[in-house]
Amino acid sequence: MTPKNALRYAYYPGCSLHASAGEYDLSTRELFKKLNIGLTEVPDWFCCGATPAHNVDELLSLSLCAKNLELAEQVEGDLAVACAACFSRLKTTQHILSESEFKRQQVEKAIDAPVPLNGNVKHLLDILARDLGLKRLGQAVTKPLSGLKVACYYGCLLTRPTDVPNLDCVEAPTIMEDVLQAVGAETVAWSHRLECCGANFTLSRPGVVVQLSHAILDSAKAAGADCIMVACPLCHGNLDIRQKEIEGVYGTHYAMPVFYITQLVGLAAGLKADKLGLDALIVNPMPLLKEKQLI
Amino acid sequence: MHTEKEKHTFEPKIIAFVCTWCTYAGADLAGTSRMQYPANVRVLKFPCTGRIDPVFILKAFQQGADGVLVSGCHPGDCHYIAGNFHARRRFAAFRKLLEFVGVDLGRLQFSWVSAAEGGKWVEMVTGLTEQVRGMGPMQEFKELALEEQWSGSIDTPELQEAYDQI
């Protein structure tokens, strides 16, 4: 039985977590179970429209998010979001609709329901760092990630856009570092924490992605990181899946595993590799984890 | 171009309370620009909307006004720094009170008209005049003024006769 004041959330995984980022979904569910945080998937949720919708049709993109927000009202608790793009879109939608009465009316007509503008939308990081709290998170650690040097990669969406009330300081956030330090890892100071990986062009202009993601990998390596941690399936795709391709283009060698936040925190909380989907990562993390005696 | 003026059966009496620096000057500008508006409005000049006591609005209605317009400087433009900000709160509260005792707020209009907005002044005056014309005369206060209150009711013919002679 869960205690009365336990944390409970409505969970919006987003499309990626049901497809290419299955390991993010798996590790999230397992970690939250381990931490006694309730997650109930929003019934009938669908795509938030990121990232193409808001570039082509504002009403459509707002309505997609608004409808999801409305669906989330069925489940008790704030809305937990894993993907940085979904998070950014849902927050932005709330912001735009609370600023513009006109747009809100349009959207409400489109989805034929009132938009819940005051419901809290929270990224997993926020839940771990603030709702659960770094102290309680630290207490849940059974295997501290000591000796693991991690480059925390926020990407461009997690703290943006600037005018929407969001997760942390737009240009100099620390929330990822805070979480990882709480579970015993070492975080490196590096330059490309908030640069874009090029996700928007993943399919249309992969050359751009290779160039941008290369800069990120290069910078992480230069800062002495063993691995990169992300909180966005799109970033993950570019840094992990394309790593080999980038190495080929630039003639470099990184072998830099790219973890989801829930995977690293899960590891520290004592979850086994199979519960974290570590085998789904393209850049094999096992040599590194073995070297650091974390597995 | 002179259009044939429409004759109305009811000409409402509109009283406007305006500040001298913005709205009065805006009304002057409407004049110098030879704009046209209904002749129903009577303008009372105040230094600032901050000087306008809610009692004046009440008094205007009691005096037979069918509509009242209160107008001053836009926020931030007050010649006296903040008089219009104080007025804004005062009237926000007062109109709620009037509404609660049954005054139709269609008869009470507030606006910001700057010294450059002669057109807006015309719009405000014309709009309120037409709106009030549509609502008909403000009977409530006028009827009230006609009623008498005695310690007893007029229930004898003698009293009625005496009353009628007043």
Next chain:
Amino acid sequence: MSRIGVFVCHCGENISRTVDVERVAAEVGKLPGVAFSTDYKYMCSDPGQGLLKKAIREERLSHVVVAACSPRMHEKTFRKAVESAGLNPFLCEMANIREHCSWVHEDRDEATVKAIEIVGMMVERVKKNRVLPTITVPVTKRSLVIGGGIAGIQAALDIADAGHEVVLVEREPSIGGHMAQLSETFPTLDCSQCIMTPKMVDVANHPRIKLYTYAEIEHVEGYIGNFQVTVRRKARSVIEEKCTGCGVCMEKCPVRKIPNTFDRDLGMRPAIYVPFPQAVPNTPVIDRENCTKFKTGKCGVCQKVCGPGAVDYEQEDRLIVEPVGAIVVATGFDLYSIEEKPKGSSIKGYGEFGHGRIPDVIDGMTFERLASASGPTGGKIMRPSDGREPKQIVFIQCVGSRAREKGISYCSKICCMYTAKHTMLYHHKVHDGQAYVFFMDARTPGKSYDEFWRRSIEEEEAVYIRGMVSRLYQKGDKIVVMGSDISVGVQVEIEADMVVLATAVQPRKGADTLAQKLGISYDKYHFYSEAHAKLRPVECATAGIYLAGACQGPKDIPDTVSQASAAAAKVMTLFARDQLEREPIVARVRETGCVGCFYCKKVCPYGAVEEKEIRDRQGNLVKVVAYVNPGVCGGCGTCQATCPSKSVELDGYTDEQIVAMIESL
């Protein structure tokens, strides 16, 4: 019984075309109290005014209503005429039957009826008008100037040269302000100190300037012509009258490694110091936070070596009250800092530029100190981190300015020009170096300004890149500047040795507190507000207080000096008279009715309401009532509308007058 005269003007045909003026005069003539009523072609003409004056005398008129144009047009004219005929000018009112009637209506009948009502309303009003005496207040012909930068110095010198005493108050130990920190000035590249220091010396030597440095404004009371200003002279620990400025104390002070803020912390100074060698006054001050004597009680070297015995460790802050008639506020500016801002501040720092943690990312003022011949490096451009000469230098404009996402949307006005100057200074000193400038627009309005900017590109080889910088980060001993060049649409990266940020001009910290003491208004950034953006740009809405320099908005030196002289001219205009006259439209308190709830005081935008004690003959307190200072009252009447018992009344707009008007309708 009133004997009111009504004069209806035709205004040529402007009124009489739509209003039957004769009928108006006839109808109004029937109103009780109206003794005389007539109409005339042009009331404002000489014969028209003559008619008015003659009627006042012959008909023994007590009040006058002129039905003509807007009072905004001719009220002064007719009140003057009435006064010359022996009546108090405030017994004359105008009925506006032109702008508000004949010009806006076409139907002659309607317009005539309306005109009759308007005039009738003013007749009822004028009956209640009272004789209002002109208010005069004496003028103390001394001026206070707050701030000893170039604005304050210029204003003080101008006022003092005109023969009036000036009290100049400066917060720092020396006057000079930011201009004293600059190396060379655009667009002529003359050395800032060379043109500044003679003016500073003039201030020190001027017989009519009383200079308080290391002093702040504690408290301000009073109103135009009659301010009482309390100045806090902070404890300097050195007696100014005794000190000869020999500097031995500074040489012998054992504490030597305190970063000098004047040099943007690049140079060091002792604990007893003057901020820079040309300081005025040349009297040192002890920095008590860092002095060993104050920290531990031991030391006392400076006192021992001081010949005249000027060092006084026991000195305390002193409060001095100065009576002045006018105040010039010239508190200047601060520079925006890219460091992380405390929580709650609406203005944000720059995380993308490292929040100020990259040592070779400096601001423009620090570059000025590096380039200054009297600066900490003797004018050599070096990196703060390792002292090397930067070979690739990047200047970034609009850091904080025009940056809505950082909370500032205005343009800081001076950065385009001083960045151009910086590229020139750099090129003159580092011949093999390359300067890059990231800019949004080059804003160079001003005499010889655009030519100057072109020169930095065409002759001094600065590379201007139109675009913004997204991020700076340290890579080895280089700083990587990631930016965009929007003219060609590409991302650019420059590995620089040093980055100079043209940070935004902001009002001085504490500008809001000072404004509250002075009772002047300020905008959301805390720049002080002028009375009118175009027509009264150096006056505050509060009478007797004037603005000079960057405290009112970002300004370069020529603009600052012009405004300072303008403010001085305003002060001299005020001082040209012995007494001030003002329109007697002020509030008065009816003390019998006042119960001292002070709602009036709470809403007064001018701070004109004071508390006044009423005592009986034995001196016992009967009650405390409100008192409106007529010198300060602006005449808005907000107090009267707020007073529950209507115990405060605005002359010229009394309840009686207004109710009479409403009842006439």
Next chain:
Amino acid sequence: MTQLIDTSIYTAVTEAIQGEARRILSEGSVSAVVGYAAARRKGSAQPVVITQADDSGKLIFSAACVNNLAVYLTKAKKDIPKNGKIGIVVKGCDLKALVGLMGESQLKREELYLIGVPCAGVLASTILPDTALTSGTIASKCRECGERLPQGCDYTPTVTPPITPVLEKKYAAEIARLEAMTPAERWAYWKEQFKKCIKCYACRQVCPFCFCEQCLCDRNKPQMVETTPRPAGNFAWHIVRAMHLAGRCAGCAECERVCPMDIPLNLLNRKMAKELKELYNHEAGFEVREKGPLAMYDEKDDQSFIK
């Protein structure tokens, strides 16, 4: 269903008040204590001012202690000895009036000694004083009371805090009913109510906030408000009074209690309080404020009603 309300603490409260009054009067720390004493009719109470420690035994507290004593410190204060502090017995609702008066410079906190009363409620004015306090006999204002334990007093008896059942809010319900009407219906309602007014001004006399020495409505140069008890004058009087109390009245409902014609006066005041809460998040009487909601402004205030 009528519920009995527990007033058993009133005995202990009475003793505590007596003890404290005796102490402060005999110590001389106050020159007088304003409180309640038993009146002639069985179970009834009336305001009393005592200046001798020996009279402390007269003081009581019961469900019949309805009066807001704050009024005795304003208009009637001339009759109360001026030298030194004055002690006063206050219920939560009375305290709110005192707090308001402090904000309006009419009283000084340091000149008062506040004896706070934990209060389970008092009787409605229409109920005989000797009646038991129940959900049927309790005063309307007590139904919406949120301050049963006055805060920040100099002395508060230590008793078990009163527990009063949650009761239906009559004012809130009545305001909602009126708001749902058309303007014409509301006008008709208030016209009937104000018609009854005989201009006795009892409402003004009993109100702690009507402290003006000369009321605006008594002035005749100019006559802003008609003074005769005709409907027109009555209407004006009640509107002006409600406007003057807006943002100040904390709802002691004394005006309504003393009205001989049973005009629901507090309804107007509660309506204004509700509006000011919605507009400016202001509630009267919780802290001493330098400025009330109508003596201040925010540049961002709502102006949707202004064209």
